[in-house]
Amino acid sequence: MSSTLFSRIRPQADVPIVEDDHRNDAESSSAHGGVDEKNGSLSSSSEEFTKDAQNGVKGVEAITSAWTRKMLIFTYILIWIIYFVDSMQQGMTNTLTPYVTSSFRQHSLLATTSIVSSIVGGLVKLPLAKVLDIWGRPQGYLMMIVCLTLGLIMMAGCNNIRTYAAAQVFYWVGYNGLSYALSIFIADTSKLSNRAFMFAYASSPYIATTWIGGPLADAFLKGPGFRWGFGSFAIITPAVTLPLFFIFWTNYRKAEKMGLVKREPSGRTTMESIKYYAVEFDLFGLFLICAGLALFLLPFSLYSYQGDGWRSAMIIAMIIIGGLLIIAFAVWERYFAPKTFIPYGLLVDRTVLGACILSGVLFISFYIWNSYFYSFLIVVNGLTVTEASYVGNIYSIGSCLFALIVGILIRVTGRFKWLALYFGVPVTILGVGLMIHFRQPDVNIGYVVMCQIFIAFAGGTLVICEQMAVMAATSHQYVAVVIAIEGMFASVGGAIGSAIAGAIWTGVFPVKLAEYLPTSALADLPFIYGDIRVQTSYPFGSPERDAINAAYGYAQKCMCIASTAILAVAVVSVMMWRDLKVTDFRQTKGIVV
Structure with a gap:
């Protein structure tokens, strides 16, 4: 990474005060200026920390003022490795889920298991934003590592669909929270003009791990079983993610010793602290x-x-x-x-609101057409587990690859609205609309792949642009909050999409199955409906398999129609944005990308 990508901004003498309920001895330290990046010595400066920012924001600005460029480069390498491992694990988990639910003969509950986990996983970002802003970035990040690992352990040991659903909640809280915390780290350590590319860089491991998740899941299914798949990552995940926590924590302590930040006792009792944080976290x-x-x-x-x-x-x-x-x-x-869950002033900003609506609409649309897509590929197209994972993950590959190009375009032009309005939204509508016709039995899989490529390139554009929109519309103090709000809309949108998909599936698929199945197979309808393994046990060309495929095709057509219709709202949401120029804003402090 070229050194020209990094800029150094020095803090002023104002020292951020961090309240500590567990310390009685306040560390006294003198107020100093900036940090010499070669030897860490202090130097004078007139640059202030973000005015009126909460302790977590001032704390991370102290961290970026205390570390060196080499540590920044190493941190970004480590972030890339974390994304690599987590994306590989997520790909494996998504591939294994239909087989986990089928092992309990509850395949049709695929959408149901994702609704609660999507809601909680999305809404947790707002209280997590409070943790990051009030307590600090490293503390919130550590909490999410614990949740993610606990979810993986529970999935490895689940014996019924209820335990698996509960495990999914912990897993998605941890996974979404971990990704969110990493996004905040990137926002804290990059200039706004470079941030789109750095977000794309962080998500680039999906380009490689897409090819690993399916074969890995297949290997576990054919070998020790899905439980070992989850169990192995319950060990790997903390081993890979914890080093980043220690980097931020040690540099925070370094900033304390250098006088850039100090702690003072809050003066509250334990009960007063409980009441205080209950109000702060709403x-x-x-x-x-x-x-x-x-x-x-x-x-x-x-x-x-x-x-x-x-x-x-x-x-x-x-x-x-x-x-x-x-x-x-x-x-x-x-x-x-007393303290609002969603800052009203931010939510009514037309750029922030438009970006949040776009985020919700995209996820509603995605989860409607994607909820049973993997099962469709296995049953109707007859793909293997590995082949289906490749097709199903075209979105991950294409969106992450194209996001790098989008990041460069935003860096060069300084603007993002034109990319979303003239490319992202129209091409998304085109790709999803074409699936109404092409996602049917006896249609060449190549047409489905074509639609996925359209959606992937457009999706990669829109995700980057909506994130840039919410961040460009506010200051560093509120970056964690607006990204959390955008993420909440996405997760709630995903829950709504899953609910709509589940309603269409449970209302259409069994009815059409009963209509198409030969009379001799009607007695087996509950088993066919509830287990993907039973569905694939009938050979292609048999009356039973033709009936199953026809029922899939009808249900998928209904889903794709609903998914396309909701995208009309996306056009209006992007038109709401102000045409902001990212090179006109300066948010971060210290040594940043």
């Missing part, structure tokens, strides 16, 4: 929105399991109570919350 608001969204969305994939369907008392009660909790959340945040 725990009541978090409970309202998590419970409300879960109760409102879950019935869409669970109604078919009730004898009365939509008329079931349980389904009606879940929808009503969930809706009331969502309304209660809005009222609480607007009128009663």
Whole structure:
């Protein structure tokens, strides 16, 4: 990496104060200026830390002022390795999930298991943003490593679908939180004009790991079993991720010793601290929105399991109570919350709001057409586990590869709106719309691949552009919050998309299966519906396999139509953005990319 990519901005004498509930002896240190990057000695400067920023922001600015360029380069290499391992593990997990649910004869609950985990995994970013801003970046990062590892351990030991669903919650909280914390590290250590490329650089391991996840999952399925797949990464993940924690923590301690940051006791008792953080993290608001969204969305994939369907008392009660909790959340945040869960001023900014809406819409669309795509490739196209993983991961390869080009274009032009409006949105609509026709039985797989390539290149463009939009619209102080809000919209959008996909699947697939199956096979309908292994056990050309494929095709067409229709909102959301020029803004301090 060329040294011209790095800039050095020195802090002023103002020392950020970090409250510590567990320390009684405040470290006294004199206020100093910047840091000589060769030997770490202090030098005078007039550059201030971000004004009125919270302790976590000032703390990371102290870190970037205390470390050297060599440490910055090493940190980015380590971040790339973490993304490599995590993306490989995620690819394997996604491939194994249909077989895990099928092992409990609950294949149709694929969408259901992802709804709660998507909601919680997305909403956790907002309280995590508070942790990163109040306690510090390393502390929040460590918490997510623990959650991710615990989720992997639970998936390795699960014996029923309920345990696996709970494990998915811990896993996605940890995985999304870890990725989010890494994104904040990148935002903290890069100039805005270079940030799009650095985000693309960090996600580039997906280009390689796409080819590994499928064969790795296949090897575990044919060998020791899926439990060992999860168990092995429960050991590998902390081993790879913890070194980055120690880098940030040791450099933070170095900044303390150099007088760039110091701790002072908060003066609160334990109970006062509990009350303080309950208000700061808006725990009541978090409970309202998590419970409300879960109760409102879950019935869409669970109604078919009730004898009365939509008329079931349980389904009606879940929808009503969930809706009331969502309304209660809005009222609480607007009128009663001492500290709001979502900063109102940020959310009404048209660039931030437009980017968040785009994020939610893209994930709704993606999860509608993608929820049963892998199963479609296995059953209808007859691909192997490895081949299906290759096709299913075209999006990961293409989006991450094209994101590098987008990052360069944003660095050169200084603008991002034109890329989203004139390329990203139209090509996404084209790719998803074409799948309505091409994702059917007896259609050459090449046409499906073509659609995936269109969606991948456009998706890589839109993800980078929406992230740049929310960050360019605010200061460094609120970067963690706006990225968390954007991520929350994405995860809630994913939950909504999964709920819609689950509703279409459970409402269409079994009905069409019963309609198409020969009379002799109707007795086996529950087993065919619930197990992908039973579906693939019928040979191609048999009446049963033709009926299964036809039912898949009809359900997939309904999903792709719904997925395309929702993308109309994406056009309006991008048009809302201000045409900001990223080279006009300066957010970060210290030695950064």
